[in-house]
Amino acid sequence: MTDKSKQDRVVIFDTTLRDGEQSPGATMTHDEKLEIAEMLDEMGVDIIEAGFPIASEGDFAAVSDIAKQAKQSVICGLARANFKDIDRCWEAVKHARRPRIHTFIGTSPLHRAIPNLDMDQMAERIHDTVTHARNLCDNVQWSPMDATRTEHDYLCRVVEIAIKAGATTINIPDTVGYTAPRESAALIRMLIEKVPGADEIIFATHCHNDLGMATANALAAVEAGARQIECTINGLGERAGNTALEEVVMALKVRNDIMPYRTGIDTTKIMNVSRRVAAVSGFPVQFNKAIVGKNAFAHESGIHQDGMLKNAETFEIMRPEDIGLAATNLVMGKHSGRAALRSKLKDLGYDLADNQLNDVFVRFKALADRKKEVYDDDLVALMTDQASEAAGDLMQVKFLRVICGTEAPQSADLILTIDGKDHQVTAQGDGPVDAAFNAVKKLFPHDARLALYQVHAVTEGTDAQATVSVRLEEDGKIVTGQSSDTDTVVASARAYVSALNNLVVRRAKTKPEDELKSAG
Numbered sequence: 001m002t003d004k005s006k007q008d009r010v011v012i013f014d015t016t017l018r019d020g021e022q023s024p025g026a027t028m029t030h031d032e033k034l035e036i037a038e039m040l041d042e043m044g045v046d047i048i049e050a051g052f053p054i055a056s057e058g059d060f061a062a063v064s065d066i067a068k069q070a071k072q073s074v075i076c077g078l079a080r081a082n083f084k085d086i087d088r089c090w091e092a093v094k095h096a097r098r099p100r101i102h103t104f105i106g107t108s109p110l111h112r113a114i115p116n117l118d119m120d121q122m123a124e125r126i127h128d129t130v131t132h133a134r135n136l137c138d139n140v141q142w143s144p145m146d147a148t149r150t151e152h153d154y155l156c157r158v159v160e161i162a163i164k165a166g167a168t169t170i171n172i173p174d175t176v177g178y179t180a181p182r183e184s185a186a187l188i189r190m191l192i193e194k195v196p197g198a199d200e201i202i203f204a205t206h207c208h209n210d211l212g213m214a215t216a217n218a219l220a221a222v223e224a225g226a227r228q229i230e231c232t233i234n235g236l237g238e239r240a241g242n243t244a245l246e247e248v249v250m251a252l253k254v255r256n257d258i259m260p261y262r263t264g265i266d267t268t269k270i271m272n273v274s275r276r277v278a279a280v281s282g283f284p285v286q287f288n289k290a291i292v293g294k295n296a297f298a299h300e301s302g303i304h305q306d307g308m309l310k311n312a313e314t315f316e317i318m319r320p321e322d323i324g325l326a327a328t329n330l331v332m333g334k335h336s337g338r339a340a341l342r343s344k345l346k347d348l349g350y351d352l353a354d355n356q357l358n359d360v361f362v363r364f365k366a367l368a369d370r371k372k373e374v375y376d377d378d379l380v381a382l383m384t385d386q387a388s389e390a391a392g393d394l395m396q397v398k399f400l401r402v403i404c405g406t407e408a409p410q411s412a413d414l415i416l417t418i419d420g421k422d423h424q425v426t427a428q429g430d431g432p433v434d435a436a437f438n439a440v441k442k443l444f445p446h447d448a449r450l451a452l453y454q455v456h457a458v459t460e461g462t463d464a465q466a467t468v469s470v471r472l473e474e475d476g477k478i479v480t481g482q483s484s485d486t487d488t489v490v491a492s493a494r495a496y497v498s499a500l501n502n503l504v505v506r507r508a509k510t511k512p513e514d515e516l517k518s519a520g
């Protein structure tokens with residue numbers, strides 16, 4: 001690679017599985033994390049931050065299994081600035097062909113007050129922990145958390161210490177989403193100019209979106225010399241989220257005339273990864289979200305449609321195919337066969353073995369019987385219906401009939417299979433969904449709080465499927481459940497039961513170390 005092309009190359013560091021998964025309610029299962037990591041690897045993500053190994057046994061197992069499965073990507077784990085965290089992180093990432101340890105400490109005045117270290121003591125801690133990490137792994141990233149609110153002189157001092165101790169990447173986090181583009185660029189420029197050894201390492205930018213500036217801040221940092229962008233799919237992440245991968249990657253591609261930098265991302269895989277992350281995290285993508293929103297390529301108004309028909313470039317700055325949105329939305333129906341379904345699912349990113357296809361085909365036929373036209377989004381909903389993947393689950397909804405109308409209260413007859421045995425109950429409620437939930441609760445009493453109940457129509461029309469997401473909270477732990485059906489009340493009951501199944505698993509697995517999850 002020439003020096004010029006090295007300079008033009010921007011490394012994409014995806015933290016969907018760490019910063020993204022940390023956002024309340026976005027918890028993913030072990031298998032889901034492995035699946036997302038595989039998709040990220042295949043789409044050309046350079047570095048995958050797979051988790052925070054010391055946070056829980058579950059995080060450790062996910063990071064080490066992702067490390068074992070990774071083909072191309074560097075696999076990174078997060079560690080606080082202490083030897084125990086760093087050792088645990090190394091235990092998990094060492095299985096990767098290309099491991100990385102990412103260690104961090106909060107350097108701003110507010111963050112320094114937490115471990116009660118003065119500036120010198122913190123500097124010494126940084127030296128010792130980065131040295132320790134570098135003795136274990138030759139690829140070490142160090143982050144001064146809340147860098148954008150750290151005194152500039154002190155930031156230069158600690159970055160220099162980390163570089164001397166062996167850090168190969170220095171990440172500059174805007175932990176609270178406070179900075180603005182000009183400032184983001186100036187900070188990177190200042191570090192590059194002032195810190196000895198800065199030209200030996202890569203500067204990274206890690207922006208949160210509290211003021212809606214995460215993408216702009218990341219791009220400004222690149223223009224100033226940062227060569228690693230930390231981001232997440234769909235912008236998932238703490239509070240308002242992180243820089244969205246799809247936004248920075250497509251901005252660099254579409255506006256390469258003014259931002260002449262390259263990434264290694266296969267952009268045609270963006271849409272499938274986005275859909276999958278939305279499904280497993282339970283965080284739907286807003287309709288007007290840049291790049292991956294449902295409306296991002298929809299042209300409703302007459303003038304727009306007319307212009308589009310004459311020349312797509314009239315209103316489109318990128319082609320739907322560039323992000324993997326099929327140019328044709330081939331509609332499936334009850335006469336579609338197995339081969340057509342297999343090919344359609346393949347286009348949507350699901351490569352199924354024969355036995356998996358058989359199972360999906362049965363569910364597809366059942367859906368097509370109730371719904372004349374089955375669209376891509378219906379199939380994605382079918383594939384991500386957690387409630388239908390219920391083989392190992394404690395409970396399943398076997399039968400549900402709700403009587404509702406203008407006269408309250410509504411009532412629900414429910415048969416719930418719990419541990420292989422059928423249990424029947426009737427319950428009343430304020431509306432059909434409330435009645436169905438009360439019936440479930442009668443058969444499986446619990447104190448979990450309903451933190452979110454959300455219904456989305458998958459497509460248009462009165463026969464559209466509804467995707468229902470349910471989030472439950474118990475003792476500060478959050479679990480989610482999701483289900484889709486043409487009957488909203490059935491989807492709701494299944495999603496609720498799916499969340500309860502996840503709660504049962506969560507109760508069994510929860511370890512006290514879970515309390516540690518507190519990095520930005």
Ligand code: KIV
Nearest residue numbers: 143145173175519520
């Ligand atoms: O936002 C932040 O500061 C972080 C660090 C752990 C890098 O996520």
Ligand code: ZN
Nearest residue numbers: 019175206520
């Ligand atoms: Zn963060």
